[in-house]
Amino acid sequence: MGEVVNVLVAFAVIVFVFKWATSGKDTTTEGRSPAALLGFRPKQITQEQVDTIHGMFPDIPSDNIRYDLLRTGNVELTSNKILERGFLPAPPPAYYTLYPRPTEATAPQATPTAKVPPAPKPKETLITRYHLEKRISDTEPPQAGSSATDAAHVWQENAEKREASLRERKAKMILAARERLLAQQRQQTSTAEAGPSS
Numbered sequence: 001m002g003e004v005v006n007v008l009v010a011f012a013v014i015v016f017v018f019k020w021a022t023s024g025k026d027t028t029t030e031g032r033s034p035a036a037l038l039g040f041r042p043k044q045i046t047q048e049q050v051d052t053i054h055g056m057f058p059d060i061p062s063d064n065i066r067y068d069l070l071r072t073g074n075v076e077l078t079s080n081k082i083l084e085r086g087f088l089p090a091p092p093p094a095y096y097t098l099y100p101r102p103t104e105a106t107a108p109q110a111t112p113t114a115k116v117p118p119a120p121k122p123k124e125t126l127i128t129r130y131h132l133e134k135r136i137s138d139t140e141p142p143q144a145g146s147s148a149t150d151a152a153h154v155w156q157e158n159a160e161k162r163e164a165s166l167r168e169r170k171a172k173m174i175l176a177a178r179e180r181l182l183a184q185q186r187q188q189t190s191t192a193e194a195g196p197s198s
Contacts, residue, residue, distance in 0.1 A: 037094040043073025057082050066099065067091035127178065132171055136178070 035041040045066070052075055053065045060082060068078045068088050082088060127133060156162045 034098055037098060038070065038092075039094075040071060042070040045069045045073060049075050053078055053082070060088055061090075063091055063095070063099070063101070064088040067095050127174065130167075130171060130174060132174060135171065135175060 049069055050062055050066050053069070054060065054062055056079065057065075065078065065088060067090075068081065069075070072078050072081075078088070127136065156165055
């Protein structure tokens with residue numbers, strides 16, 4: 001009689017442990033810690049850090065940047081990684097359970113039928129980025145051996161003058177490249193017009 005009770009108790013314990021173990025697996029996939037899901041303990045980061053790196057490297061996806069920042073916690077380390085490799089690896093699927101991508105369904109829409117295409121952004125050029133609109137002229141760019149460009153290569157004594165000199169050299173290079181491009185376009189149009197007439 002005592003052996004039957006022991007067998008029943010042992011069987012009940014085994015069934016209880018089995019049910020507890022299998023039900024625990026279902027709940028822990030949802031409630032696992034970020035460290036268990038990602039395989040490392042994520043650092044505290046802000047959206048500003050992600051935006052900073054994305055501003056410097058707009059071709060790198062934000063999810064890749066956020067995932068690497070979660071590992072490093074440092075903007076400089078992540079930036080150096082991009083400069084060394086040229087890319088950041090894509091995050092694993094477990095990352096998207098913690099940081100889901102925004103879907104179009106979550107975005108507020110006025111009416112489901114009236115979709116207004118977004119206004120195209122004006123394409124940013126080097127002229128607009130460096131605010132050289134006032135310096136655009138139809139005159140020929142200075143020759144390569146001119147004294148103005150030679151003076152720009154003289155080492156300045158303080159950082160402010162060196163920075164101003166570098167800015168001026170960049171501006172001259174951009175304007176000279178623009179002039180070359182316009183001259184090349186003018187030459188192509190003139191040869192295209194001269195071709196059919198002959």
